[in-house]
Amino acid sequence: MKWISWLIVVAVLCWSGPASAEVEHVFGTVADAVSGEPLADVRIWADDDSQLSAADGGFSLATMATHLIVRKPGYLPQKVPVSFPLHLTLQPITPKALYLSYWAAASQDLRNHLLQLLADTGMNALVIDLKSSRGDIAFRTDMPLTVEVGAQRSRTLKDLPDLLAELKERGIYTIARIVVFKDNRLAKGRPELAVRTEAGSVWEDREKMSWCDPFREEVWDYNIALAEEAARLGFDEIQFDYIRFPAKSDLLFSRENTGDNRVAAINGFLARAQQRLAAYPVMTSANIFGYICWKPKDQKIGQRLADLAEYVDYLSPMLYPSGFPHGIPGYRNPVANSYAVIADSLRKAALLTGLAPQRFRPWLQAFRDYAFDHRSFTAAEINAQINASNAGGSHGWMLWNAASRYTQAGLQQVIPYGELNLVDASPKAGDSTVLSRSESKPQALPTM
Template sequence: MKNLKLRVSLLFLLWSALGPVPAFAASYVGTVLDADTRKPIENAFVTLGFTVARTDPDGKFTIDGNGEQLGIRAYGHARREVPLNNLDHGITLSPFIPKAIYLSFYGIGDKALRESALGVIQRTEVNALVIDLKGDRGGVSFKSATPLATQIGARKITTIKDIQALVSELHAKGIYTIGRIVVFKDDPLATARPDLALRTADGAVWKDREGLSWPDPFNKMVWRYNIDLAEEAARAGFDEIQFDYVRLPDSKEPVYPAPNTEKNRVETISGFLAEARKRLVPYNVFLAADIFGYVAWNTDDTHIGQKLQNLAEVLDYLSFMLYPSGFKFGIPGYLDPVQHPREIVLLSLEKAQQRSKLPAIRFRPWLQAFRDYAFDRRLFQTPQIRAQIEAANYFGSDGWMLWNPHNLYGDGLQNKPTHGPNVFTP
């Protein structure tokens, strides 16, 4: 009996020292197909926990890990989750092309603006909604559990009472959801935490042309805060996370903790996006970022850390802001951009594709649906808006997004189709 007790004690001590044996990681195989054509989808993403696999030219994949379901997504298709016991007959993804309008921090909470936007979606080709989750002034629109959001006063105003219920409601209406998070333009964070703020050469907190402070893009705490918010949005069910102001300020005044070189700027912006992509893997969400229009043309980083080739490596969708009013120097052959909205959009997309070698489906541009502010103050109405939409359609981008700061839409939109890649099935 004493020998038995001794053996049990020794086994217990050995187990304690080595720790529990890790769970066996199972291996899963399957095929991803286009739901309409039944053809294989190459390079689709297959996720299981933090593990990512890509499909081969025959749509086949092998992935190891533990969990209850796979996340599947592919460019130009709606994402889906599939139980691990349902992989035998091919996994189909439905083609889907988002055509979006934007609701601001206050727009999503304003009943009249929200219902007007939903009415536009019900009547027209629009099938997606970009929603501010952290707006241009740094306010967080939903009841975030991220402590820093409350500590810095970013949660003073709630315009989304229940983020999960909102996503569920929009999905029930067949609406693709894009959560917009303004990253490095964040006055509440820089004001409440001056230790995180950008500063001038004389040590003062730097402010932009609007009188707003920015946090330091090199600071990893700033990264974590924004990615924590993105992770909350992904858990709530958003189909896509879109980062805006994911750049350095377009000013020479701020002083950074590292030399202000192109290498350091690009590594900072691409590094943030790479970390966000890594953190978001378990949620099977698409990742996008809003990009200066001239980045499509410039071979450097436009002095803000946005370099086309580097962005292409860490994003699913590149959302160039192709507002004609934003091209103050024009583009080759077109020095008056507001007179040529179609050419600005089409030629910029073609230049970005030529330089990056990406397929057209990796781009989804922002289009101008607001009055010109840089040239002759003309209104952008049906002719100008439709010209931009047709340019994006001709190019073959993954849809488009209309920006109007007042959240008023309707001009330039066609009637809602009843079938095809414009219909979103969550």
């Protein structure tokens, strides 16, 4: 029987030895690729360890991984092979983006026009619809549920890998927009996942679109799986939109509709997405209501600003002046005060969260006003918003036009403050005050 004991010892050594030998202490430094300065708080991620770089850019991990994911807000993410030592550099990026809508993507002429605008104006980023608010998915995916609910009936990005390759060649930062809980296809194809009326029927909003219940983890996993596909395709960033509850109180969900429950659901979705996307060289962002920048509570939609920042790299408030129909404190008419709306909202958001300005990248208005005087947003209005975003130090900006129709006016160069000729008399560079405030009494912010 002695030989059996020896076999057991040899087997244990053979089983335990290689695993121990594979664990390596990986160390190195990370610096800014342009300035050469060391970078602190860079996330160095392996599937069995994760560390933040120190003030001198140094880091060390004990890992069996063959590759590391390296990311920091304000920089392009990387996937790097393990070597000894690792001296990494990260390329800074400040996205200045146009939006390519789901249906606009089907037009080669319109896509070419946007690419030419990016080239002519020095802009460097494109937000691309991968999943629309109808729940349609723009590219081919093997996810069975998308077929079951008919989400791939109208694919508008049949050449997505080729498009991404072209954008990479042009140096364009690519952002995949995924609409999450407003999903007519999934809600009607799987009604047990839908938001319901008090009478028990599947609810529809004013656009006759149905929504999915944000408490349902099946809905979380469906959207996160799609985000993972986008990450594998090579997008630089995943942007989640409609990560909220409908702004209506008399609806039924699978859990009690309380403030704490709503916030926990939205945070839970983003936390799971963060965990699942950690293995990819991709950044994350969340689109949020503009008024959320002004309120510490969730406004009955589950978005609490200070919480959201923990789970994404960037917060993208939709700061369209037309989107503040009740005004903001000090301004009754936001479309006549475009600079102030952006500047004050970003300042308020930073105060509520304690975050650096670089953690915000706002959506700006590039469409006709619908709430006040119905003015067209031309070069003056667009540049007022861009100037405010730049002056506030935000991580770039994105222009929204639902039809993806833009002109070169207002994009090619920033109009100096003194030449804007706006009602709000936007402040000059370096002036930390907001000039020519409305003389009217500040208005209370609405509930949403």
